[in-house]
Amino acid sequence: MSTGDQTVSQSVQIEITDDLEALVEVLPPTIVEALHKIGRGEDLLEIVLDLGRRPEARYVDGEVTLTSKEVDRDELDHVVQRIGHFGDDNRAGIERTLHRISAIRNREREVVGLTCRVGRAVYGTIDIIRDIVESGRSVLLLGRPGVGKTTMLREVARVLADKKRVVIVDTSNEIGGDGDIPHPAIGRARRMQVPTPVLQHAVMIEAVENHMPETIVIDEIGNDLEAAAARTIAERGVQLVGTAHGNTLDNILMNPTLADLVGGIQTVTLSDEEARRRGTQKSVLERKAPPTFQVVVEIQERDRVAVHHDVAEAVDALLRGRPIPPEIRYRDASGRLHIERAEMPRAAGRPGAAARPAMREALPRPEREAPPRERAREYAEAPEGRPLVTHPPAAVAPGRPLRIFPYGLNQGRLRQAAKALEVPVTIADDLGSADVVFTLRSYYRKRPQLISDAERRGLPVYVLRSNTVGQIQAYLADIFGLQVQEDPYQSAMKETEEAIARILSGAATSVELNPQSAYVRRQQHELARQANLTSRSAGKEPHRRVRIFLNDR
Secondary structure, eight states, X not given: OOOSSEEEOOOOOOEEEOOHHHHHTTSOHHHHHHHHHHOOXXXXXXXXXXXXXXXXXXXXXXXXXOOSSOBOHHHHHHHHTTSOOOOTTSEEEOBTSXXXXXXXXXTTOOEEEEEEEOOOEEETGGGGTHHHHTTTOOEEEEBOTXXXXXXXXXHHHHHHTTTSOEEEEESSSTTTOBSSSOOGGGTTOEEEEOSSGGGHHHHHHHHHHHHOOSEEEEEEEOSHHHHHHHHHHHHTTOEEEEEESBSSHHHHHHOTTTGGGGTOEEEEEOOHHHHHHHTSOSEEEEEOSOOSOSEEEEEEETTEEEEESOHHHHHHHHHTTOOOOOEXXXXXXXXXXXXXXXXXXXXXXXXXXXXXXXXXXXXXSOSSSOOHHHHHHHXXXXXXXXXXXXXXXXXXXXXXXEEEEEESSOHHHHHHHHHHHTOOEEEOSSGGGOSEEEEEHHHHHTOOHHHHHHHHTTOOEEEEXXXXXXXXXXXXXXXXXXXXXXXXXXXXXXXXXXHHHHHHHTSOSEEXXXXXXXXXXXXXXXXXXXXXXXXXXXXXXXXXXXXXXXXXX
16 A cells, blocks of 8 residues: 555455355244345345344345244244354354354343344455554454454454464454354464453463464453453553454543553643643643554444554544544445545644634634643634634524534523524434534533534534523524624623733733622633633622732732
């Protein structure tokens, strides 16, 4: 593969083997007959048998009811008697195949449902990341269930085993198949079975200590013991290739159990001088340790992946609120591989900066690492009276209410504001049904997964400074094109931000604000503290006011 912004490789031949007849043979005769009538074996994903319900076959494009007769206990027993032994994870298989049969049990531990998944060995899928796994770096594969993580993992083991000593820790026999003799799809790799899922971490360590592998392949790292075992293996210089539950690097980072795989997170308290130098709060999140996996591959579709080549750098950027775009690799319809390298984000404040989604106006106060002069410029350039909103701005469809998803916002106040303005607004239960997202600045700064998902979908995200009816009214008025009287609280916060901007720009060494209530003064002190400035209250009620200083004096 070449190294341009977009590269194309030679086409890749994909070969699939599934041993489908071995799975069909264990099914009841009526279901076998129905499957043969339908055909389409190459598109079959699962066969679902639930006691007292009609059997279903799940294909890549939907589900099909196989017979009108409900599944009875004899038919479930027919399958159970013809497959391998169920383990503690309620999974079984068929010897020397990759098929997986998972059981649902009742309180008496009797089988009342079966999911028979077709296991396929797909040769050629590894070419999309072959250069990465052959580099010797540890690789973590992520993706939703059914997207092909285990299939790719199996192919990685086969390819690497031609050049290295590879050991597979196969907890559910999904990689090497059921039985003592592994499936040919893993090539020359050796396979260690796990007696029970809770012992996976112990078998991982045993593999390193007893069998001298150069590469260990692990499916489904799911708890802190397994994460700790993975770190121990990596520290011994053994390459790790594994999968974990999560769709993206963000998911793993926010998962307390698995965060250690990518370095973990810790809260660090900075000195006043360091906080001022970084232009951030005194308490910040930082990466705790070197990542166990140097590369993370997010499998978005079967032929499309996103690659984070430097996990340490990617995690640091996420914690600073400036995520680095991953490299995108995909295979087109003709089988040719493409690589698209996203432009690296530049520092905040420079032309062409791409660290955050485009804003209708500048942030009143940057998130992290902006120098004081630059922060002052962003304060000064913020248009007065305009809400902060990511592109695109919300559009109101005629004859239909605006569907708002409130994240961290009081729904009662949102309804009260909409009623006062007499505008059609409904509360959305999820992002999929929302036209716009309302959230508070304190939540937006933390970049939660839901907000990131909303921005990826292109939903407008309105960032409110406060959870007040007046503030919500101002934002609704902006969307619906109405004129409302400015919220007194909003006016006080704007005055505070303008004073901070003047001090940071050097235009003044201190600014005295207008008298406010005790609650508003507390918020003004907080804004000054976040800007690393000194503030004091002076005067007597009702004329008590806040004064902000550049330095303590």
